[in-house]
Amino acid sequence: MREADITRAIVRAALRDLEELSEVDVAVVGAGPSGLTAAYYLAKEGLRVAVFERRFSFGGGIGPGGNMLPRIVIQEEALGVLAEFGVRSVPAGGGLYVVDPAELIAKLAYKAVEAGAKVLLGAHVSDLIYRKEPPRITGVVWVWSPIEISQSHVDPIFTESKAVIDATGHGAEVLSIAARKVPELGLSVKGERSAYAELAERLVAERSGRVAAGLYVAGMATAAYYGFPRMGPIFGGMLLSGKKVAESVARDLRATPLPGQPS
Ligand code: 48F
Numbered sequence: 001m002r003e004a005d006i007t008r009a010i011v012r013a014a015l016r017d018l019e020e021l022s023e024v025d026v027a028v029v030g031a032g033p034s035g036l037t038a039a040y041y042l043a044k045e046g047l048r049v050a051v052f053e054r055r056f057s058f059g060g061g062i063g064p065g066g067n068m069l070p071r072i073v074i075q076e077e078a079l080g081v082l083a084e085f086g087v088r089s090v091p092a093g094g095g096l097y098v099v100d101p102a103e104l105i106a107k108l109a110y111k112a113v114e115a116g117a118k119v120l121l122g123a124h125v126s127d128l129i130y131r132k133e134p135p136r137i138t139g140v141v142w143v144w145s146p147i148e149i150s151q152s153h154v155d156p157i158f159t160e161s162k163a164v165i166d167a168t169g170h171g172a173e174v175l176s177i178a179a180r181k182v183p184e185l186g187l188s189v190k191g192e193r194s195a196y197a198e199l200a201e202r203l204v205a206e207r208s209g210r211v212a213a214g215l216y217v218a219g220m221a222t223a224a225y226y227g228f229p230r231m232g233p234i235f236g237g238m239l240l241s242g243k244k245v246a247e248s249v250a251r252d253l254r255a256t257p258l259p260g261q262p263s
Contacts, residue, residue: 017118018157020118021050021118021120021159022158022159022160023159023160023161024048024049024050024118024159024160024161025042025047025048025049025161025162025163025253026039026042026047026048026049026050026161026162026163026164026165026249026253027050027052027125027139027140027159027161027163027164027165028042028049028050028051028052028117028165028167029051029052029125029140029164029165029166029167029168029173029174030051030052030053030060030166030167030168030169030219030221031051031053031055031058031059031060031109031119031121031167032059032060032061032062032167032169032219032238033059033060033061033062033104033108033219033235033238033239033242034167034208034218034219034220034221034238034239034241034242034245035051035053035060035165035167035218035219035242036051036058036059036108036109036112036242037081037085037108037112037218037238037239037241037242037243037246038165038167038218038242038243038245038246038249039051039112039115039117039119039242040085040108040111040112040115040117040242040246041242041243041246041247041250042117042246042249042250043112043115043116043117044115044116045246045250046116047249047250047253048116049116049117049118050117050118050119050120050159050161051112051117051118051119051120052120052123052124052125052140052142052159053119053120053121053122053123054122054123054124054125054145054148055121055122055145056121056122056145057121058105058108058109058119058121059101059104059105059108059109060169061169061220062101062104062105062108062235063101063102063105064101065101065233066232066233067233070100070101070102071098071099071100071101072098072099072101072104072233072234072235073092073096073097073098073099073233073234073235073236074089074096074097074099074234074235074236074239075095075096075097075201075234075236076095076096076097077205077236077240078235078236078237078239078240079097081236081239081240081242081243082097082099082236082239084111085104085107085108085111086107086111087099087103087104087107087108088100088103096234099235104235122144122145122146123142123143123144123145124142124143124144124145124147124148125140125141125142125168125173125174126141126142126143126148126156126177127140127141127156127177127181128140128141128164128174128177128178128181128182128215129141129158129160130182130184130185132184134213135182135184135185135212135213136212136213136214136215137164137178137182137185137212137213137214137215138160138161138162138214139158139159139160139161139164140158140159140161140164140174141156141157141158142156142157142158142159143156143157161214162214162253163214163215163216163249163252163253164214164215164216165216165217165218165245165249166215166216166217166218166221166225167217167218167219167221167242167245168221169219169220169221170192170220170221170223170224170230171221171224172189172217172220172221172224172225173221174215174221175187175189175211175215175217175221175224175225176189178212178215185212185213185215186212187211187212187215187225189224189225190224190225190226190227191224191227192220192223192224192227192228192229192230193223193227193228193229193230194229194230195229195230195231195232196229196230196231197229197231197232197234199228199229200223200228200229200230200231200237201231201234201236201237202237203222203223203226203228203229204219204220204222204223204228204231204237204238204240204241205236205237205240205241205244206244207222207226207228208222208241208242208244208245208248209244209245209248210248210249210252211225216245216248216249217245218241218242218244218245219238219241219242220238222241
């Protein structure tokens, strides 16, 4: 075994991957529960899906459980999605079911990758690509996270896509960028409100979907965007939201593509 061969194997395969990622059907930003769920359902539909995750790990807010106690809960309404991923749960009364966060992370990630979604770890989405007439989002601008953390000025690279999903969680980072830097879209991020778990779970699941041409929202970014309450360590709404946004993107992509968008 030669060191040069190790390097060659990595560089060749990585460059092939990156070339493929210059253009995809759907760019999902964030590999938390909503992003991974969306990626799974979209890849299952046969769409080319790339997930950009700035950490070198999966799962977003699932891992820390509730205040670092290693359990989360989901509600009855989300049992169907949980079953799709083969995740086990234990009834806890009041329509709640307890889930092991490590199992949820592992199975969401496994199914998304197995369905064909490409997950790029350590990739920080720092901006969007847009077009005018009609105003629309046509992809993401990204750099490797260590570059972002170092605050060095390094020009990023691009991934064009027919749809971008903001699944960045509480910060709604992608929509915040769009609100600030693409005023033609007329977006504003209202900011999440205080806790009201039942209402928040329902609203997030209901309203996840399209916010502008080419731009979609899922998970806690939906609460931040619309000014819904937060809900803490209950995750059924995140799974239902991921499924909902995937249905919305798939439906839109089945319709005629916008002019100037990649085919
Ligand atoms: O925060 P996160 O888990 O978002 P979510 O899918 O789920 C929220 C729950 O975890 C929890 C909750 C539920 O009751 O309140 O908080 O809405 O996952 C978001 C992922 O996006 C990544 C971040 O590292 C995390 O893994 N992320 C955030 N901003 C960027 C990003 C960015 N600019 N580029 C790439 N990844």
